[in-house]
Amino acid sequence: MKKHFLLATLAAGLLAFGAQGALAQNIAIVNGKAVPKARVEALAQQVAKSGRPVTPEMEGQLREEVIAREVFMQEAEKRGLSASDDYKVQMELARQTILIRELFADFQKKNPVTDADLKGEYDKFVAANGGKEYKARHILVENEAEAKTIIASLKKGGKFEDIAKKQSKDPGSGAKGGDLDWANPSSYxxxxxxxxxxxxxxxxxxxxxxxxxxxxxxxxxxxxTAQLPAFEEVKPQIAQQMQQQKLAAFQEELRKKAKIE
Incomplete structure (x- = not known):
């Protein structure tokens, strides 16, 4: 009798240990199905990638979210929704989207924009936009005779701003008395x-x-003298632009190499 009692106690202890071990690997058991901690970790990584910090308070929310998803998934499976054509089409589209995103991320990781690339692009920008900037006004009309009449009127003391508002065909600057603000000549x-x-x-x-x-x-x-931003100020924007250009070139290269019939 005593031997049987010891065996029963040992068995109960082993079962309890097994349950604790399962809970150590899983966050919950939903309708008899284990929900692994890895799901919470994966969801937390997605949140972190989006730029939001995963705080201790959020960890509880993530756990509840994963459990709720398991509950809803089980119900959807029970209703046979995973066998529907619409579900299969959406799953295929999702698979394509994720795989393409991974392809582009892999390309950008292996083909980074270097500081030398960024500085070179900035130097091109400076060369194209440096030098002098002009704060100018203009009056735009349809024919030369009208323009000559305006010039004569201005030389006699006519007010540029008033004539521009009345006669300029440029809707943007005309309403502002012909004001074009500061600009590099190359922009015209x-x-x-x-x-x-x-x-x-x-x-x-x-x-x-x-x-x-x-x-x-x-x-x-x-x-x-042209007022240009410092390299460090525009470096993030240049990096983003060059990354997009590289990715666009990679996409175009793949399309050109593909045999499409």
Missing amino acids: VPEFSDALGKLAKGQLTDTPVKSQFGFHVIRVDDIR
Whole structure:
């Protein structure tokens, strides 16, 4: 009798140890099915990837989320939803999305944008946008005769801002008295840019400037050395842009190499 009691006690202890071991690996048992801790860890990694810190308070929420998903999954399985055509189509699309995302992530990991690449791109930006910036105004009209009349009126003391508001065909600057704000000459069409570079501060064009948009009357209000952001300020934006360019080139290369019939 005593031997039987000892065996029963030992068996109970082993069962309890087994249950504790299962709980150590699982966060719960839902309707007899174990829910592994690995699911919580995977979900936490996804949250961390999105940029949100996984706090101790959130760990409890993640656990409840994983358990709730298991409950809902079991019910969906019970109803046979995993056998539906719609489910299979959505699963295939999800599989494709995840695999393609992994492909792109793998490419970017193996083909990083280096600091030398970033500095080189910044130097190109400086070369294209450095030098002088002009604070100019213009009045855009459809024909040369009208432009010449405006120039004559301005030379007689006419107010540039008022004429621009009344006669300029440029809806953006016209309402602001022709004001184009500060800009590098390279941001304008060549004819406009060339004329701008020949004017001194406070000077008005003597003759109309013809471009694809019509005829311009231009005045330079001020000139300064270009105000460009420091490399470190724009480094993140340059990195993002270059990564996107590299990825786009990789995608295009794959499409070109693919045999599509």
